[in-house]
Amino acid sequence: MGGPAVWQRGIRTVVLGAVLVILAGCGSQTAGTTPEATGAATSTAWTLASPSRIAGVRTADGGRSLVVDADVPDGAHDCVRGLRGELETVAHGTVYVMVTFETRSLDRDSGCTGTRRAEAVVKLGEPLRSHRVMVNNLDVYTPTGATPPALRQCGENGCDPTPPRCTPSSYQQAVNDTDVPEHTGSEERGCDDTWLVLDLSTRTGPVCGDTGDGCPNSGVSQRWFYRAETSGWRPVATNGEAGCVGIREVLPELPVRLCASLPRLDRS
The missing domain is CATH 3.10.450 (Nuclear Transport Factor 2; Chain: A,)
Structure with a gap:
């Protein structure tokens, strides 16, 4: 009895394979598209990337999460997938997070030449409290002096500018x-x-060079x-x-x- 059962499974496998081949052949003839257009939209490689700009960071879930507003690629087709925010480490009073995604934007033919605002959520596990936040090892934010739930971005003078002095x-x-x-x-x-x-x-x-080169100042x-x-x-x-x-x-x-x-x- 083992022989016929195996044989029947073999028939079903062959038939299913034939059906898949037929469907694969028909799939390239979708109405309103051409094989070239379909190939251009699907063959572009996905590449790991980070946001072009961090627009802001705010707390959520009682300070146990961060919401990072980020500028990501946009276009006619899918340009971003797998957007995620991850907690890397906490050290010396600073929470280090990384925001990444996959994109086709490195290929100009993908049409991903614009940008849009997206949100990445980072789970912290415990309240942020007074910790600073560094995003992608570049932008630093602090809750000190900010209006909750938003964090304040630190500028050229750091997160704690010096008090005003006549210096x-x-x-x-x-x-x-x-x-x-x-x-x-x-x-x-x-x-x-x-x-x-x-x-x-x-x-x-x-734009001129040194004084005396004839350029008006x-x-x-x-x-x-x-x-x-x-x-x-x-x-x-x-x-x-x-x-x-x-x-x-x-x-x-x-x-x-x-x-x-x-x-x-x-x-x-």
């Missing part, structure tokens, strides 16, 4: 926190425990007023008039001694 390093931190181009220079015009006045200047115009100047906060100097107003004209209408609490001798700002 060159503190002035540079103020410039870094002001919406001005990189390589902007500063000149201190007045400072006390509460207020700081800086003249900021930025070179503009065509020009610049844009602004006068910024800062108020001291626990996290550093915060820019609150700008004004280029001489003395206290105009600025005390905006900042009536600004001491006269810090603006009385200010020269009119040269904007050339």
Whole structure:
């Protein structure tokens, strides 16, 4: 009896194989597509990648999880699969996480030339508390000074900026926190425990070499007023008039001694 049973299974295997071959042959004739188009959409290799930008991090599940907002490839076809956030380690007060996915975007023919926002969830196992979070060994976030559930991204001055001081390093931190181009220079015009006045200047115009090469030099100047906060100097107003004209209408609490001798700002 063992022989016929084996033989019957053999027939079923052959028949099933033939059916699969027939279906495989018919599958390439899907209405509305061509073999070339179908091949282009499916033959592109999937590659492991990381987000082009981390847009933000926030806590969830009572601080036991992180939600990472990430920019990932997008296009007409499937461009991302397997998006995942993983906890790598916790060391020295920092939670290290990695966000990765697979994508076809490295092949321009895939059509994955755009971006979209996606969420990756990272399970921590225990509340984040005061730990910092480093994503993909690059972006650092902290709950200190943030509005829950969002975390605050640490900037050029680190996660714990120095308190405001009347020192060159503190002035540079103020410039870094002001919406001005990189390589902007500063000149201190007045400072006390509460207020700081800086003249900021930025070179503009065509890209040129050293002075004297025939390229015209020009610049844009602004006068910024800062108020001291626990996290550093915060820019609150700008004004280029001489003395206290105009600025005390905006900042009536600004001491006269810090603006009385200010020269009119040269904007050339």
